[in-house]
Amino acid sequence: MARIAVVTGGTRGIGGAISVALKDAGYAVAANYGGNDVAAQAFREETGIPTYKFDVADLAACEAGIKKITEDLGPVDVLVNNAGITRDVTLHRMTAEQWMEVMQTNLTSCFNMSRCVIESMRGRGFGRIINIGSINGQAGQLGQTNYSAAKCGMQGFTKALALEGAAKGITVNCIAPGYISTDMVRAVPAPVLEKIVARIPVGRLGEPEEVARAVVFLAADEAGFVTGSTLSINGGQHIY
Ligand code: NDP
Numbered sequence: 001m002a003r004i005a006v007v008t009g010g011t012r013g014i015g016g017a018i019s020v021a022l023k024d025a026g027y028a029v030a031a032n033y034g035g036n037d038v039a040a041q042a043f044r045e046e047t048g049i050p051t052y053k054f055d056v057a058d059l060a061a062c063e064a065g066i067k068k069i070t071e072d073l074g075p076v077d078v079l080v081n082n083a084g085i086t087r088d089v090t091l092h093r094m095t096a097e098q099w100m101e102v103m104q105t106n107l108t109s110c111f112n113m114s115r116c117v118i119e120s121m122r123g124r125g126f127g128r129i130i131n132i133g134s135i136n137g138q139a140g141q142l143g144q145t146n147y148s149a150a151k152c153g154m155q156g157f158t159k160a161l162a163l164e165g166a167a168k169g170i171t172v173n174c175i176a177p178g179y180i181s182t183d184m185v186r187a188v189p190a191p192v193l194e195k196i197v198a199r200i201p202v203g204r205l206g207e208p209e210e211v212a213r214a215v216v217f218l219a220a221d222e223a224g225f226v227t228g229s230t231l232s233i234n235g236g237q238h239i240y
Helices: 013-024 037-047 059-072 096-124 135-139 145-168 190-198 208-219
Strands: 004-007 028-033 051-053 078-081 127-132 170-177 230-233
Touching: 004 013, 004 059, 013 028, 013 037, 013 078, 013 208, 028 037, 028 059, 037 051, 051 059, 059 096, 078 096, 078 208, 096 127, 096 145, 096 170, 127 145, 127 208, 135 145, 135 170, 135 230, 145 170, 170 208, 208 230
Parallel strands: 004 028, 004 078, 028 051, 078 127, 127 170, 170 230
Antiparallel strands: none
């Protein structure tokens, strides 16, 4: 029987590449998304991967979403917390809404989704939780106190949950991508993006497939000794 994988924000960008890579590796994949029905439909038609629309920032919506996925495919073996947003603005102009929206979609979503699958994973003695953080959670970034805090928080969440899951066959890891060629990065103004690329030793943006490859590695049954770690995939931009 194929293992079941859920990828939040799994219909576009990095998440879309993760969904496809996991499917290619033999997983039965459920791709969640938040609101872009057009992109989700195109993804579904192109890949054959079923899509599930619910807001990862809303615990009740996650519970309903996981219930439906479990009915359709089976209990979740692999959870990839990938959905994320930015609301960039310097702190002296940031509204409470911009702070909360980013915290809830990027960080609280990890609680929501993990909470919905963790008891079943513990009961079955197997689980893989992979959280997609960011270089900006490691290094900080101007205009991103909300995003950097949320992404750094994901690393702490990863470490604590890794300790809780270790004796139950559940690994929890984080991937911290650098700048990857997706809609999120294409939204950055061109002059700013040029400066960013100039600071990447590899000399280019990363590709979503380069992140997806690491997810497949961490999701594997054979990766059971890798837990609590953060894997940086950033072209050498931030090494520590
Ligand atoms: P995109 O903006 O291309 O895609 C984001 C995905 O998340 C979409 O599928 C979107 O759904 C989904 N999503 C957003 N909000 C919600 C929500 N409330 N509920 C459910 N789904 C939601 O992002 P990227 O592919 O660029 O980024 C993916 C992850 O990687 C994010 O966590 C991001 O922070 C992180 N990251 C990205 C980097 C980059 O350079 N691109 C660098 C470092 C980290 P919909 O299509 O419906 O809008």
